Amino acid sequence: MGTVTLGVSIAVPEPYGSQLQELRAGFGDAAAHGIPTHVTLVPPTEVEADRLPAIRAHLVEVAAAFRSFRMRLGGTGTFRPVSPVVFVKIVDGAGGCNRLQSEVRDPDGPLSRDLAFPYHPHVTVAHGISEESMDLAFTTLAEYAAEWICEGFALYEQGSDGVWRKLREYPFGSGPSCVPAQAGSAADQAAGTAGAAGS
Template sequence: MHIGLVIFPSRAVQDFANSWRKRLDPRYSAIQPHLTLRPGLEVDEVELSMITAHIESVTATYAPFTIHYDRTSTFYPVTNVIYLALENPQPVITLQERLCSGLLEEDGPAYVYTPHVTLGQELSSDELHDVRASISQETIDFTDRVDRIHLLYQTANGSWTAYQSFLLQG
């Protein structure tokens, strides 16, 4: 089974993100807007059971928190992705660090973890700069309360769907 961990933002953030994603993100139909906590990994049933127990132990001691999206940014020139950025990403980073241990630990991640909601990806450099200019006209001011995370699995057609949700209870 191919799994991943995410935070789904509020409906307002999802609506804003989707207004851009439907034109700029080839993965638009595969998954709703999200903040990735752990990119996809392949697990068997035994590992899934142990991972679920690990997530439950982390979320039992981690308190809900608030995040604020205040701007867009890009990973250019490393990759042509434009995204919604957080004013203070530290609460998400700390949660991600606590979750991504043991079976969920990444082997030498390719990039420094940056929590974000993707608006567009796989863009040409010209597209990226045009979109960045257009989106800079938008006011970005969304506040979300994060009180749960979601374990997703990838279906046979490549879409991602919720397997289990975990409330932050600390």
């Protein structure tokens, strides 16, 4: 049946999401327009497409038991020199992100995986570009601030064109329902949307 590349993230809502995406593109990050602005819960993970029903069911269960929490962004940070990344910091809500990602990556669940680095919730605004451009991103957004109430997360699929597309939204406290976001995606077609648990 083949494989799909999935990720699970908290979307940064509008108008902040588009603002940060355009700024990221302006810094010279060519991947910016293919990556919706987000806080990663599960990084890009290749899975067998027939695991989609179990993954969806797991995400529904996690979301149903979770509650909304406040997210506040403020200022910039960087993972350099370990990793060529500049990010906007999460100054309120990191605890909620940590709890959520640990439940999504439950060692006994279908999205269990090891991470290359310890989990550190953040919003990437520059990745893999010149040092000068990353310095510019770091200083330009040094006073950046935004806040919202996080009310759920979403499952994304990376297409063959490298673009990440939302498959499903999983609102907190929602019970067995979830919101389709990208009908007819490759992952949906491979797994069979009509019979997928939690679809």
